[in-house]
Amino acid sequence: MYIPKFYRVPIATQHELIESHPFAVMATSVKGELHGAHVPFVLHREEGPYGTLRAHIARANPIASVLPDGPDVLIAFSGPHAYISASDYASGEPFPTWSFVVVHASGQARQLSDDELRIQLRELIAGQEARFPREPWTLERATQEAFDGFFRQIVGFEVPIRKLEGYFKLHQRNSWQDADSQARALRQRGDDTAAALADLIDAHNRHRRE
Secondary structure, eight states, rough: OOGGGGGGGHHHHHHHHHHHHHHEEEEEETTTTTEEEEOOOOEETTTSSSSSEEEEEEEHHHHHHGEEEEEEEEEEEEEEEEEEEOGGOOOOOOOEEEEEEEEEEEEEEEEEHHHHHHHHHHHHHHHHTTTTTSOOOGGGSOOOHHHHHHHHHHHEEEEEEEEEEEEEETTTSSSSSHHHHHHHHTTTOOOHHHHHHHHHHHHHHHHHHH
């Protein structure tokens, strides 16, 4: 992925995006044809130099048929993004742009055993249930019949990350006055995604105005 030097970020920052936006697009080749799948991942930061991702897909998905072969995959995670009007710049920038945060992770996929898949399911469910202010739902609450029926329909896999690239286009190349102006304009739009992007612009430019 092409990343201008202004927009590169540390590994820890990329991990934070993966964990806060775990639903990603995974692409690979199946019989010479590109296939994509939309998948929620669990990141294990400590496994390998860049971490390891684990997930599952439907057994009927064509990608499942090549998992035993260890295919190379590309996984793209996206965070908040939005159109930025030229009117949003304090300096009167002549052109609009698009602000965004994305992370690309690539590596060789490995199919999980049944026992490993059970662990992956528990980790995925526990991580998401922890976001809610209520007693978490667990696999143990499912009937054996329901679990067995679901389990037969999925295949688990992991991807030890071989390459990790983060592109955080948050106006670091512009003046901090421009960044502040854009953050204010985003918050005035009144939607959660724009507000989240404004928070990121503030966080990545704060050091330049202090």
